Amino acid sequence: MHILVIGAAGMIGRKLTSALAKAGRVRGRDISKVTLVDVVEPATAGFADETRLALDVSAPGAVVPLIAGRPDLIFHLAAIVSGEAEADFDKGYRINLDGMRFLLEAVREEGLKEPYLPRLVFTSSIAVFGAPFPEAIGDEFFSTPLTSYGTQKAIGELLLADYSRKGFVDGIGIRLPTIVIRPGKPNLAASGFFSNILREPLSGKEAVLPVSRDVRHWFASPRAAIGYLLHAAELDTEKLGWRRTLSVPGLSATVGEEIEALRRAAGDRIVGLIREEADPTIVRIVSGWARNFDAKRALSLGFKGDASFDDIIRSHIEDELGGKVG
Amino acid sequence: MHILVIGAAGMIGRKLTSALAKAGRVRGRDISKVTLVDVVEPATAGFADETRLALDVSAPGAVVPLIAGRPDLIFHLAAIVSGEAEADFDKGYRINLDGMRFLLEAVREEGLKEPYLPRLVFTSSIAVFGAPFPEAIGDEFFSTPLTSYGTQKAIGELLLADYSRKGFVDGIGIRLPTIVIRPGKPNLAASGFFSNILREPLSGKEAVLPVSRDVRHWFASPRAAIGYLLHAAELDTEKLGWRRTLSVPGLSATVGEEIEALRRAAGDRIVGLIREEADPTIVRIVSGWARNFDAKRALSLGFKGDASFDDIIRSHIEDELGGKVG
Numbered sequence: 001m002h003i004l005v006i007g008a009a010g011m012i013g014r015k016l017t018s019a020l021a022k023a024g025r026v027r028g029r030d031i032s033k034v035t036l037v038d039v040v041e042p043a044t045a046g047f048a049d050e051t052r053l054a055l056d057v058s059a060p061g062a063v064v065p066l067i068a069g070r071p072d073l074i075f076h077l078a079a080i081v082s083g084e085a086e087a088d089f090d091k092g093y094r095i096n097l098d099g100m101r102f103l104l105e106a107v108r109e110e111g112l113k114e115p116y117l118p119r120l121v122f123t124s125s126i127a128v129f130g131a132p133f134p135e136a137i138g139d140e141f142f143s144t145p146l147t148s149y150g151t152q153k154a155i156g157e158l159l160l161a162d163y164s165r166k167g168f169v170d171g172i173g174i175r176l177p178t179i180v181i182r183p184g185k186p187n188l189a190a191s192g193f194f195s196n197i198l199r200e201p202l203s204g205k206e207a208v209l210p211v212s213r214d215v216r217h218w219f220a221s222p223r224a225a226i227g228y229l230l231h232a233a234e235l236d237t238e239k240l241g242w243r244r245t246l247s248v249p250g251l252s253a254t255v256g257e258e259i260e261a262l263r264r265a266a267g268d269r270i271v272g273l274i275r276e277e278a279d280p281t282i283v284r285i286v287s288g289w290a291r292n293f294d295a296k297r298a299l300s301l302g303f304k305g306d307a308s309f310d311d312i313i314r315s316h317i318e319d320e321l322g323g324k325v326g
Numbered sequence: 327m328h329i330l331v332i333g334a335a336g337m338i339g340r341k342l343t344s345a346l347a348k349a350g351r352v353r354g355r356d357i358s359k360v361t362l363v364d365v366v367e368p369a370t371a372g373f374a375d376e377t378r379l380a381l382d383v384s385a386p387g388a389v390v391p392l393i394a395g396r397p398d399l400i401f402h403l404a405a406i407v408s409g410e411a412e413a414d415f416d417k418g419y420r421i422n423l424d425g426m427r428f429l430l431e432a433v434r435e436e437g438l439k440e441p442y443l444p445r446l447v448f449t450s451s452i453a454v455f456g457a458p459f460p461e462a463i464g465d466e467f468f469s470t471p472l473t474s475y476g477t478q479k480a481i482g483e484l485l486l487a488d489y490s491r492k493g494f495v496d497g498i499g500i501r502l503p504t505i506v507i508r509p510g511k512p513n514l515a516a517s518g519f520f521s522n523i524l525r526e527p528l529s530g531k532e533a534v535l536p537v538s539r540d541v542r543h544w545f546a547s548p549r550a551a552i553g554y555l556l557h558a559a560e561l562d563t564e565k566l567g568w569r570r571t572l573s574v575p576g577l578s579a580t581v582g583e584e585i586e587a588l589r590r591a592a593g594d595r596i597v598g599l600i601r602e603e604a605d606p607t608i609v610r611i612v613s614g615w616a617r618n619f620d621a622k623r624a625l626s627l628g629f630k631g632d633a634s635f636d637d638i639i640r641s642h643i644e645d646e647l648g649g650k651v652g
Contacts, residue, residue, distance in 0.1 A: 162471070166415065
């Protein structure tokens with residue numbers, strides 16, 4: 001089992017490769033070879049046969065040699081995040097759209113030489129949906145993204161489905177909820193504050209809340225996200241038909257509920273580190289985001305999300321803070 | 327008012343340019359200049375200032391000089407049809423996806439030099455929908471195309487919305503129903519038989535019906551299609567928000583109802599020219615197609631379809647056959 005991870009240096013990429021290294025097996029076979037790729041060279045995940053490469057997936061031909069190695073399982077996690085794709089229109093389309101298309105084309109071209117049908121797990125996003133929408137978005141609701149990032153992900157879903165239908169790839173897409181608590185430093189995603197207001201106080205630092213407490217949103221912990229990806233790698237895609245992308249079961253919660261879970265985990269002093277300071281730009285962007293989903297299909301296919309925000313905070317304290325708060 | 331029509335040599339393109347020439351005005355202004363483009367040089371439509379060009383829109387840079395002329399209104403009708411896009415994967419993506427993207431990029435680049443916001447009317451298709459779906463597809467139903475053509479059109483819709491949202495173009499997309507009765511010769515569209523079984527008998531020729539009579543589908547006459555396009559050119563796009571593509575009000579009918587309308591218009595002898603000969607490939611393709619729509623939004627925006635199949639046949643006899651049958 002040869003696995004290629006594109007976007008391996010990102011937060012999800014690092015956690016995924018660690019989880020794969022720990023498991024040692026996937027799809028019933030031992031992991032014999034791993035190729036880790038990102039725009040910067042990814043850190044080692046400790047595999048015996050491990051290739052690590054710095055590569056721009058949006059450069060024509062760049063992914064061709066990777067696919068020539070005929071990986072059995074590909075995770076395509078690489079993306080320019082929403083804030084950056086909105087600010088740099090060309091870069092967003094280049095990485096998020098052209099990069100996906102080059103990858104699919106490389107797989108197709110490889111298969112034209114000799115039969116080849118790798119499983120491709122693609123991370124899409126709930127940003128494919130744009131307001132107005134129902135309180136809970138169902139499995140058949142249409143994609144009307146309100147960001148270029150969401151547009152690029154929606155196009156990626158369509159391409160994945162068409163290349164799968166034509167028998168060029170065995171694709172599955174999952175629409176990741178907003179990941180909380182993102183470890184490390186803030187990135188350019190407009191959704192960063194959902195993590196900041198928990199992560200920073202838990203480390204004894206101040207954080208700014210730019211929206212009101214009644215804002216509702218759709219969340220998954222890093223642990224749940226890795227769980228979705230591994231389940232997508234294992235799933236019998238026959239069950240998907242040609243509808244290859246799923247909204248996975250996240251957790252719907254308000255910012256106020258986030259904060260109350262923080263209070264239960266870490267007390268009033270920690271919650272006091274959150275400073276409310278409205279940012280009209282963030283307020284406007286967030287008002288167009290999905291709040292809740294009815295993820296029936298993914299649930300019926302065995303995908304599992306977080307049970308509560310208390311669980312999300314607990315897993316962060318365990319995984320990132322060595323069990324200690326403040 | 328300078329108008330650019332891309333795909334002007336096709337059936338819809340010819341009828342549209344004729345209608346524009348007849349009207350002489352659009353969006354409250356006289357038509358002063360027209361540029362007609364297609365992969366073959368379009369025929370004249372009789373405008374005083376008329377440029378006609380043979381051009382491959384999917385060649386990088388090809389549309390740039392057209393956009394440098396800063397047309398106020400652009401109709402983008404050019405496409406590789408469903409059957410051909412399915413048979414020639416590369417060609418379909420090149421014309422239907424890259425062609426659309428080159429056009430949008432050319433408009434954006436022109437606007438970066440000096441403010442420019444042309445109205446762009448894009449013909450999408452009901453092929454963006456794929457079974458299973460409800461008996462009548464609503465305005466918020468998701469796009470799960472079952473052809474590469476449908477995929478390319480769905481991507482075109484997403485790009486149109488994003489470029490409009492960013493203020494690069496004033497876009498509107500309309501999902502054309504299957505056009506009946508297409509005049510002229512059959513093209514490579516798998517939907518051709520819906521027209522063939524009417525057009526050929528009306529001219530005294532045999533036609534093959536490759537599916538059963540209970541197949542239901544979604545139709546518009548060429549007259550109705552031109553009406554949608556002209557209405558889309560005139561519409562106040564503020565009313566659309568960022569949801570820039572509409573399913574227009576077509577006519578839902580079965581093949582049996584088509585045939586009974588033909589019988590009313592032309593009698594049993596003409597209906598007798600239809601030979602039933604099942605084609606499993608066509609049956610399979612058609613089974614994935616939309617049957618009916620609930621086009622509330624387009625109706626509320628003033629789009630109008632055909633009242634009955636009798637009307638569709640009558641308009642064909644008037645427009646194409648000089649009033650004579652058989």
